[in-house]
Amino acid sequence: YDGRCSFFGGKPALPEGLGWFIILGLGTIFAILTSIMVWIGNRGMESESATSEHFTSAGRTITAGLTASDVVSKWTWAATLLQSSNVAFQYGVSGPFWYASGATIQIILFAILAIEIKRKCPAIHTILEIVLVRWGTAAHLTFLFFCLLTNLIVTAMLILGGSAVINALTGVNTYAACFIIPLSTVGYTAFGGLKGETLFYPAAIYAGPSDLGSTDKVWENLKAITLKNPITGNLHGSPLTIWSRGGLIFGIANIIGNFGTVFVDQSYWQGAVACKPSATWKGYMLGGMAWFAIPFSMATTLGLAARALDLPITMSEAGSGLVPPAVALHVMGQGGAFLIVLQLFLAVTSTANSEQLAVASLFAYDVYKRYFRPQASGTDIIFVSRVAVLGWGIFSGVIAIILFELEIGLGWVYVAMGNFIGSAVFPLAACLTWKDCSATGAICGAFAGLAAAMITWLVIADTYYGEVNVANMGSDYAFLGGNLMALFISPMFTKSYFGFWVAIAFIWGHVAAIITVIYPIWEVRQDIYDVLMGGKRHVPGTDTLFALLLSSSSFLSSSSSSPTLSSSSFLYSSNLVHGLTLNQINPSPKFRCTVSTSTLCTGQRSGRMCSPTTASRWERTGLSEAIADDAAAG
CATH class of the missing domain: 1.20.1730.10 (Sodium/glucose cotransporter)
Incomplete structure (x- = not known):
């Protein structure tokens, strides 16, 4: 390297136009590709799911x-x-x-x-x-x-x-690169x-x-x-x-x-x-x-x-x-x-x-x-x-x-x-x-x-x-x-x-x-x-929800006609999801959950997690069952 005291500082190895293409052109291309992929992915999804x-x-x-x-x-x-x-x-x-x-x-x-x-x-x-x-x-x-x-x-x-790297290898102005790099990702999903x-x-x-x-x-x-x-x-x-x-x-x-x-x-x-x-x-x-x-x-x-x-x-x-x-x-x-x-x-x-x-x-x-x-x-x-x-x-x-x-x-x-x-x-x-x-x-x-x-x-x-x-x-x-x-x-x-x-x-x-x-x-x-064949995608709903319920609760049999969920870890709060019901997260054509929002959260804010006291009702075609959620604090 002819006695040089630094590696960079001379003529950039790559043309400046290539640097501009990478930080501007590729960002635009990826944004377009991502939009197309999202559109294809949403094509078979129920409309209420794209929220x-x-x-x-x-x-x-x-x-x-x-x-x-x-x-x-x-x-x-x-x-x-x-x-x-x-x-x-x-x-x-x-x-x-x-x-x-x-x-x-x-x-x-x-x-x-x-x-x-x-x-x-x-x-x-x-x-x-x-x-x-x-x-x-x-x-x-x-x-x-x-x-x-x-x-x-x-x-x-x-x-x-x-x-720093783009400037050293292509000569693109550092100040411009500092602005364009974050802006080029605004429409891009990795x-x-x-x-x-x-x-x-x-x-x-x-x-x-x-x-x-x-x-x-x-x-x-x-x-x-x-x-x-x-x-x-x-x-x-x-x-x-x-x-x-x-x-x-x-x-x-x-x-x-x-x-x-x-x-x-x-x-x-x-x-x-x-x-x-x-x-x-x-x-x-x-x-x-x-x-x-x-x-x-x-x-x-x-x-x-x-x-x-x-x-x-x-x-x-x-x-x-x-x-x-x-x-x-x-x-x-x-x-x-x-x-x-x-x-x-x-x-x-x-x-x-x-x-x-x-x-x-x-x-x-x-x-x-x-x-x-x-x-x-x-x-x-x-x-x-x-x-x-x-x-x-x-x-x-x-x-x-x-x-x-x-x-x-x-x-x-x-x-x-x-x-x-x-x-x-x-x-x-x-x-x-x-x-x-x-x-x-x-x-x-x-x-x-x-x-x-x-x-x-x-x-x-x-x-x-x-x-x-x-x-x-x-x-x-x-x-x-x-x-x-x-x-x-x-x-x-x-x-x-x-x-x-x-x-x-x-x-x-x-x-x-x-x-x-x-x-x-x-x-x-x-x-x-399914997507490539143009069919409707299965939107995870009841299966995912019940798996989550069963993994975080003790499902106990009792003498009553309704099953009881004990020690549920679900957290409902007016501070969190104002009116958000489980239907909005996991919509299903077979099951519907109605949640009373009058009493959403009790318990101290310091020392233990707030616990729900909300009554939930699951309704299925031809069948209604009340499930009382008596989750313990924490």
Whole structure:
């Protein structure tokens, strides 16, 4: 590279027109394709089913495979592709491990809360509706702030990473990219598309005709580069060790930060609401395990290849997420650069879509319907949701430009996010799992944790690094607040073990592709056939409802002529669903449910979940049976 001190800065590898086509043209194409797919899907659906319920929660009938695909889609940020390779470039083999494992734990644990949602309050739309019923308005506004802050942080990372790569590879103006990237997803609903390219890079680096071409060659280059440029804090300065001080510090911060971006992100609660009861735990478990393959294989391939090739990538470029495009451009030329830009666009739009829908639900149900128009109709909800999506797209673009002007990049926001939203994790989890958690404790805990995090962050940046500035606040000890070390079984990688490590990444990627691409199609094969044949789709109704009732209740026989449901976990509240009956969620030609709304919810707002005292009546042709719902509190 002729003694160059940075990889980027010269003429872009791709024409600027191609960059504009990707961020403008592909967004338009996907919006059109999605509209066609939705129209085809709705063609055989009963008219009353295409309501705000389907807009915000997909009718609550998503299968396990599709739930797993949804988790992978929304959890694959720009940082998943870019920041994962950055930490591999900085810390060696420990980086991919800490990034992937540190962000998989949260998804798997969230499956527990998803099950609790289905057991205790299957009719909700947002997590904040539960907060409102249990803890009141003050807590509702508190966690509305934290949820919107989480959505803003995630969206900002998407835009910062996407605009940096598109600018570096195509020359598209960064300010324009910051606005157009979020706006291009407003009319787009994500449906995947990453897996094929994710599996391509390991083959190109470790088995293709490149400067590397094998695991042995990569291992030898990494051993040689240790003599020239050792990694501070790694055992013997080698990138081929899990024993890395910087890697461990990042791993701890990664785990803490990602608890916030899962547990405090409405998009994951929305996914839990949308899936079938039987698909809840399977979908999130499969999704978490499948997602692990993306950052692990990407970083093990592109991040380590950047160090093995000794590319002139500066720390500033690495922090902006430019390690993958540098390696792809070096190994595969313009074709590799195009693949990176396309893959990044798909990742950004899929996650941005989830974040926009999450924000739309919060504004529609927790702001508009709660504080402005309690009797809002389904049409009103859809309209407000769409306005919120458009407004959020513009607002997030403005925030991204402000961060860019402050020279705050993707890597900085990623490691700092836990300081802002980590304090809201436990209260939201306790809302569903701890009956003795009070509103005062939840509110004080959230704000006290935020204050403590800010003070510690600033004090360490000032005392340890000399002054408070953007660079020092992004340093290891500042964003972590301490240093922990751990003893690993295998401190150094041999040549054969490194080959085994790469093989795991490669195989895991293929298994993940099967889970997220083939399994969802197999689950809905009959529905696809019915739609293609032009027939009416079966709208999940009575079957789904009774499965939910039986799974959350004890069906007891008694001497009376009517069966009794005891310990039901259904949650009805005038604060939640104003007049929404089970018919609107699960319409059926055979069964009809009438719910009296005169007495909707009793119980304390603090300490235990409100429980319904509503009498329900099921009516079937030629048969009427009264079912008294005497659910216990909590």
